Structure formats: structure tokens, C-alpha cells
Amino acid sequence: MLSKKNKGILFNPLSKNNPVVVQVLGICSVLAVTAKLEPALVMGISVIAVLAFSNVIISLIRNTIPNNIRIIVQLVVVAALVIIVDQILKAYTYEVSKALSVFIGLIITNCILMGRLEAFALSNKPWPAFLDGVGNGLGYAIILVIVGFFRELLGSGSLMGCKVIPQSFYDMGYMDNGLMILPPMALITVACIIWVQRSRDKDLQEK
Amino acid sequence: MPGGKFAKLQSVFEGFETFLFTPDTTRKTGVHVHDSIDLKRTMIIVVISLIPALLFGMFNVGYQHYLAIGTEATVMEKFAYGLVAMLPSIVVSYTVGLGIEFIAAQIRGHEIQEGFLVSGILIPMICPIDTPVWMIAVATAFAVVFAKEVFGGTGMNIWNVALIARAVLFFGYPSKMSGDAVFVATEPVLGLGKGTVVDGFSGATPLGQVATATSEPLSITGVTGEPIGLYDAFIGLIPGSVGEVSALCILIGGAILLYTGIASWKVMVSVFAGGFVMGTVCNMFATPVYPASMLSAVEQICYGGFAFAAVFMATDPVTGARTETGKYIYGFLVGVFAILIRVYNGGYPEGAMLAVLLMNTFAPLIDYCVVQSNIRRRLNRVKK
Numbered sequence: 001m002l003s004k005k006n007k008g009i010l011f012n013p014l015s016k017n018n019p020v021v022v023q024v025l026g027i028c029s030v031l032a033v034t035a036k037l038e039p040a041l042v043m044g045i046s047v048i049a050v051l052a053f054s055n056v057i058i059s060l061i062r063n064t065i066p067n068n069i070r071i072i073v074q075l076v077v078v079a080a081l082v083i084i085v086d087q088i089l090k091a092y093t094y095e096v097s098k099a100l101s102v103f104i105g106l107i108i109t110n111c112i113l114m115g116r117l118e119a120f121a122l123s124n125k126p127w128p129a130f131l132d133g134v135g136n137g138l139g140y141a142i143i144l145v146i147v148g149f150f151r152e153l154l155g156s157g158s159l160m161g162c163k164v165i166p167q168s169f170y171d172m173g174y175m176d177n178g179l180m181i182l183p184p185m186a187l188i189t190v191a192c193i194i195w196v197q198r199s200r201d202k203d204l205q206e207k
Numbered sequence: 208m209p210g211g212k213f214a215k216l217q218s219v220f221e222g223f224e225t226f227l228f229t230p231d232t233t234r235k236t237g238v239h240v241h242d243s244i245d246l247k248r249t250m251i252i253v254v255i256s257l258i259p260a261l262l263f264g265m266f267n268v269g270y271q272h273y274l275a276i277g278t279e280a281t282v283m284e285k286f287a288y289g290l291v292a293m294l295p296s297i298v299v300s301y302t303v304g305l306g307i308e309f310i311a312a313q314i315r316g317h318e319i320q321e322g323f324l325v326s327g328i329l330i331p332m333i334c335p336i337d338t339p340v341w342m343i344a345v346a347t348a349f350a351v352v353f354a355k356e357v358f359g360g361t362g363m364n365i366w367n368v369a370l371i372a373r374a375v376l377f378f379g380y381p382s383k384m385s386g387d388a389v390f391v392a393t394e395p396v397l398g399l400g401k402g403t404v405v406d407g408f409s410g411a412t413p414l415g416q417v418a419t420a421t422s423e424p425l426s427i428t429g430v431t432g433e434p435i436g437l438y439d440a441f442i443g444l445i446p447g448s449v450g451e452v453s454a455l456c457i458l459i460g461g462a463i464l465l466y467t468g469i470a471s472w473k474v475m476v477s478v479f480a481g482g483f484v485m486g487t488v489c490n491m492f493a494t495p496v497y498p499a500s501m502l503s504a505v506e507q508i509c510y511g512g513f514a515f516a517a518v519f520m521a522t523d524p525v526t527g528a529r530t531e532t533g534k535y536i537y538g539f540l541v542g543v544f545a546i547l548i549r550v551y552n553g554g555y556p557e558g559a560m561l562a563v564l565l566m567n568t569f570a571p572l573i574d575y576c577v578v579q580s581n582i583r584r585r586l587n588r589v590k591k
Binding site: 178 | 342375380
């Protein structure tokens with residue numbers, strides 16, 4: 001089940017081939033949904049689900065898709081899955097779904113999805129395609145959660161909506177940094193992650 | 208000189224050895240001819256030209272404070288209060304900024320550049336006196352790392368480092384950077400200036416009052432409600448960030464910069480021209496909907512940080528336009544945008560910071576257009 005090759009497919013996207021910090025895909029939603037940790041987490045799980053299942057479906061029907069219209073077929077599959085996810089979120093976590101607003105719908109246009117479908121699912125069997133989807137989704141979700149963690153902690157003093165910075169800090173004059181809530185700091189936080197990763201992993205450094 | 212016991216700390220050693228001057232030890236081989244003006248001397252002249260505004264700013268901090276608590280005090284007492292209130296910010300800004308510079312130079316094996324000497328004094332000067340020192344430390348660290356070191360250090364930055372520090376404070380901690388509670392120090396410092404605030408006290412800056420004004424004509428008042436006019440604003444006896452209050456002292460500093468040739472008169476003059484033109488235009492279409500449009504062009508230039516931005520921020524040669532024609536365009540647009548933001552954006556009573564940062568971003572584009580049009584002009588000449 002998890003041969004050496006499959007393990008690579010699953011775990012490489014977590015660090016060495018991360019879709020966000022190495023391939024720099026899907027940045028738009030990273031900037032938009034990470035002001036708080038909870039939406040970031042939900043968004044990450046949604047992308048994992050959509051990516052994994054669309055990879056499997058496309059992989060199953062890969063031999064029957066005419067080459068000329070493959071993009072349309074991929075879009076239909078992804079759109080269907082996104083609508084399902086969107087409806088589930090609306091039903092069970094309405095508040096988070098409102099916070100994510102259009103960005104769940106915009107998973108359709110997330111470059112990571114089309115990229116994986118084109119590059120992997122169209123030419124691989126369903127099981128590796130599933131692992132690839134989960135791996136890339138996880139790689140995306142990890143970055144989202146890291147960014148969301150720091151932005152909510154420094155910007156609102158809370159995590160998952162609970163205050164974690166004690167009141168005594170505020171009494172001594174500490175203040176939450178409003179800039180962390182604004183989109184520029186998401187970009188800078190991602191840049192810091194890239195910085196840390198590149199300085200740990202010499203292979204990724206560009207000359 | 209390789210080999211010594213502390214060879215690894217060479218850049219730190221060199222930094223102290225050559226602090227503010229280049230030592231007169233010369234090479235034994237080969238001759239190097241230098242202009243007498245180098246980076247170190249440029250930086251120290253800018254610091255000298257900031258001193259009038261700094262000293263007056265300190266005095267004004269004390270002046271406003273004693274006015275607010277309704278106590279008589281001598282000039283020296285007022286100055287002492289301002290000095291003591293101001294000193295922690297300066298020390299923190301220098302310690303944090305230079306600390307990062309030293310570490311960065313050490314990691315890269317570069318010489319330590321004096322670039323931060325100017326930024327370090329600018330940062331406390333463009334902040335309200337009541338800004339907590341830890342905020343200054345955070346903003347300075349952020350600005351030095353993300354606006355300067357990541358681009359390659361002194362001379363490589365795209366945006367003015369001091370203004371980035373201020374922008375971080377402005378967007379990160381808006382309640383400490385605007386409003387009417389931060390520009391006048393009301394607490395005693397080290398036992399100096401004890402007393403309670405008098406009735407009717409308001410610490411709003413003139414532009415802050417204008418932005419929230421509802422009645423016509425505009426009435427701008429000092430901290431105890433006495434009216435203040437253009438003369439007070441020119442001399443600098445108004446509430447505001449430490450360095451920006453006195454147009455007169457800023458102009459003295461500007462004169463030093465121009466006399467020594469450090470700053471470009473083209474930038475400086477065109478910023479004032481841009482501000483004057485835009486101020487006049489706004490004033491022609493004055494409406495109570497945008498209260499700041501009721502200020503005359505001269506008032507626009509004297510109030511707030513406009514003069515400071517024109518003299519010390521826009522003239523930064525690193526972040527400004529470098530072509531000679533570009534300097535006119537760059538400066539003019541800084542002036543125009545400063546007034547434009549101030550008048551038509553209700554959220555920002557002061558636009559000088561944002562205007563300079565915006566034009567910093569566009570300076571390379573201006574240079575590119577100027578160079579390209581020059582090339583095109585000369586090519587046309589060849590074709591004929």
C-alpha cells in the first residue's frame with residue numbers, strides 16, 4: 001500500500017515540494033483566509049478533501065477523457081466537489097463558512113488543484129493520485145495553519161477564538177498588532193516561512 | 208588583516224575603529240584618491256541638520272506638557288522634561304537598529320555601514336511622544352530587517368526605513384499613533400513635571416482637529432483651548448510628533464542640507480511646489496464635506512509633517528528618483544499626494560508618510576520613463 005514511491009508522493013509536498021512555499025501556488029487564499037486560525041484550518045481541510053477526491057475521480061476516468069476538453073471535465077469535477085464541501089460547511093459550521101465567504105467557491109480556481117490534476121491525476125492510477133492529493137492538500141493546509149497561528153496569536157491575542165495572551169500582559173501595556181490582521185503581514189509571514197525553509201534546506205536555495 | 212584572535216569579529220572592530228570618520232592610516236601600496244565626502248560624512252551631516260528640529264521638539268514636548276498641567280516653568284525645565292521624556296525612545300531605537308545592523312554585517316562579513324545613524328534618530332522624531340518604547344523597538348526591528356537587510360542593507364532599500372517603522376506603528380497600533388491622547392505627554396517623567404491636567408485640556412494636533420471639524424470657519428486650538436495660528440505652527444509651539452512641529456527648525460536643517468549639497472534642492476523645492484499647488488487647488492474647491500480643504504496652501508505646508516517629509520524624507524537619495532528630471536516629477540508628486548491624502552481621505556489626517564512611501568515605490572518607474580524618453584529623443588536625432 002505505502003511503497004517507497006508512494007511515501008514520496010505523500011510526504012514530498014509537505015516540505016521539499018510544498019505547493020505554497022516552494023511552487024508558490026495558491027497564494028491568494030493564503031493571504032485571504034489566514035487572519036484567524038479556525039477559518040485557515042477549515043479551508044485547509046476543505047482543500048485536502050476536494051483535491052484528494054478530484055484526483056481520484058479524474059484518475060479513474062483519465063483514459064476516457066478526450067484530450068481537447070480535459071480542462072472542462074476537470075472543472076466540472078472540481079466544481080461539483082466544491083459545491084458539496086460548501087454545502088456541508090454551511091450546514092455544520094455556518095459561522096466559519098461566513099468568514100470564508102467566497103474563498104470556498106474559489107477553491108475551483110486554486111492553481112494547486114488544476115496543477116495536480118494536469119500534472120499527476122491524468123497520468124497515474126487512482127491510489128497514487130489519492131495520496132498525491134492528500135499530500136499536496138496537507139502541504140497547503142500546513143502553511144495555512146502556521147500562518148493563521150501567528151496572525152491570530154499576534155494580531156488578536158487568541159487561538160481558535162480563545163484568548164491565550166493573559167490579561168496581565170495587556171495591563172502592562174501590551175497591545176495586539178493590528179497590522180497582523182491586514183493582508184500584507186500574511187505575505188510577510190509566508191516569506192518568513194520560505195526564508196526559514198530555504199536556510200534549512202540548501203537544495204532549495206536559488207543561485 | 209586576517210589571523211588575529213578575534214578575526215571573526217572584524218566587522219564589529221572596523222565599525223568602532225572607523226565610527227563617524229575614516230582613520231588617517233593609509234595604504235602602504237598604491238594610491239587611492241577619494242572625494243572627501245563619503246557615506247560616513249554624509250550621514251553625520253544629515254544628523255547635524257536634524258539637531259535644530261530635535262532640540263526644539265524636546266523643548267516643545269516640555270512646553271506642551273507644562274501648558275497641559277497648567278504650571279509655570281522655565282525654558283530649561285521645559286527642555287529638561289522633553290529631553291528625559293524623549294531619551295528612552297532614542298536609546299531603544301538606536302540599540303535595536305544598530306544591534307541588528309551589527310549582527311547582519313557580521314553574518315555577511317560586510318563592513319558596518321552608518322546608514323542607521325540617521326534612521327535611528329528619525330524614528331523617535333516622527334513618532335508621538337507617548338509611543339511606548341517597546342512598540343518603537345518592535346517597529347524598528349521590523350523595519351530594519353524587512354525594509355533594509357532583506358534587500359541587502361544600506362543603500363539597497365526600496366522604501367525609507369524610518370517611514371516603514373512609522374507605518375508599522377501606524378497600522379499595527381493605530382490607537383497609539385493618532386487621536387488626541389498621544390501627542391502631548393501628560394505623565395510626569397522621573398519626578399519632573401508633576402501635576403494634574405487642567406480642565407478643558409485637549410491634546411489633538413491641528414490636523415487632527417481639522418479632520419474632525421464640523422463647523423465653519425475652522426477653529427484650531429492649542430492644548431488648553433487658546434486659538435493657534437499660522438505663526439505658532441511655523442515656530443512650532445503646537446502639539447504633534449516630536450520632530451515635525453517646527454517648520455522653522457526644519458527649514459534651518461534643510462538649509463544645512465542644501466548648503467553642504469547632501470540633499471537635492473530639486474526634490475525639496477518640488478515637494479513644496481507640489482504641496483502648494485495641490486493645497487491651492489483643494490482650497491479653491493473648499494467644502495465642509497472635506498474640512499481639510501478649507502486650510503490655505505501655506506497652512507497645509509506648515510501644519511503636520513509636510514515640511515519634515517519634504518526636507519528629510521523625500522530627499523533620501525537611496526529611495527528617491529535618481530535622474531535629474533525624475534527628481535522634479537518625484538518631488539512634485541510627493542507634495543501632491545501628501546495633500547490629496549490629507550484632504551480627501553477622512554481616515555488619515557496626515558498624508559505625508561503615505562505619500563513618500565508611495566512615491567518611493569514609483570521612483571524606479573519614474574527613472575525608467577525618464578531614461579527611456581531620453582534614449583528615444585536621441586534615437587530620433589540619429590534617424591534624421
